[in-house]
Amino acid sequence: MINCLRIKQHRLMLLAVLVLSICVGVGGFKQKQIQALDAPDKSTSQTQKIASTAWQYGSFPVENFQSYTSPFGYRLSPIDGKKQFHNGLDMAAPLGSYVRSWWTGKVVEVSDNTPCGTAVIVESGSWRHAYCHLDGHVEVAAKGRYMIDRSGGIQIWQGQEVPVGMRIGRVGMTGRTTGPHLHWTLKFNGSYVDPALVLKEMFKQQAMLKPDPLG
Numbered sequence: 063m064i065n066c067l068r069i070k071q072h073r074l075m076l077l078a079v080l081v082l083s084i085c086v087g088v089g090g091f092k093q094k095q096i097q098a099l100d101a102p103d104k105s106t107s108q109t110q111k112i113a114s115t116a117w118q119y120g121s122f123p124v125e126n127f128q129s130y131t132s133p134f135g136y137r138l139s140p141i142d143g144k145k146q147f148h149n150g151l152d153m154a155a156p157l158g159s160y161v162r163s164w165w166t167g168k169v170v171e172v173s174d175n176t177p178c179g180t181a182v183i184v185e186s187g188s189w190r191h192a193y194c195h196l197d198g199h200v201e202v203a204a205k206g207r208y209m210i211d212r213s214g215g216i217q218i219w220q221g222q223e224v225p226v227g228m229r230i231g232r233v234g235m236t237g238r239t240t241g242p243h244l245h246w247t248l249k250f251n252g253s254y255v256d257p258a259l260v261l262k263e264m265f266k267q268q269a270m271l272k273p274d275p276l277g
């Protein structure tokens with residue numbers, strides 16, 4: 063119940079700041095706003111931080127996208143039928159489709175031993191974005207840990223910087239999954255956020271940037 067309330071509060075907070083972010087406008091702030099996301103300043107409140115974000119510069123996280131197969135929130139598990147909290151958004155795409163980093167950031171973790179399967183987690187300021195069920199696995203070298211997907215030509219080191227839109231993996235079937243899809247999660251300051259809310263705002267802002275085809 064407490065969890066449920068907390069999630070509701072977070073959703074309300076995010077909705078409120080997304081509305082604010084529309085008021086911020088879309089032109090001329092690119093550099094400033096990307097820096098705002100990348101390098102959080104502790105003196106600025108969370109609300110101001112999200113409100114100053116230019117979502118349109120994000121990258122859609124998967125190529126050959128087919129459909130959203132499971133939303134964020136409570137659902138009955140497709141594996142065991144029990145009620146569970148689904149902490150991300152499921153995005154179906156054919157096996158082997160490339161996954162792209164939603165935002166510029168630093169790879170803080172690569173793993174392959176959880177229900178999330180082979181995964182890459184990127185941190186961008188106060189945000190963490192995780193990509194699950196990828197092809198490939200984790201290997202350890204003297205230099206550190208990396209996720210390797212040889213047939214996809216992907217090698218991602220824990221600790222490396224990734225630019226927005228960089229291919230960081232491919233859709234696979236690792237971990238607990240019933241079909242090929244990307245399970246994508248977003249966290250802001252440690253709390254899960256519905257990725258669909260951010261995607262909707264991203265599409266809205268990107269549509270505003272497109273030149274008028276008749277103009």
Ligand SMILES: [Zn+2]
Pocket residue numbers: 132148150151152244245246
């Ligand atoms: Zn999922």
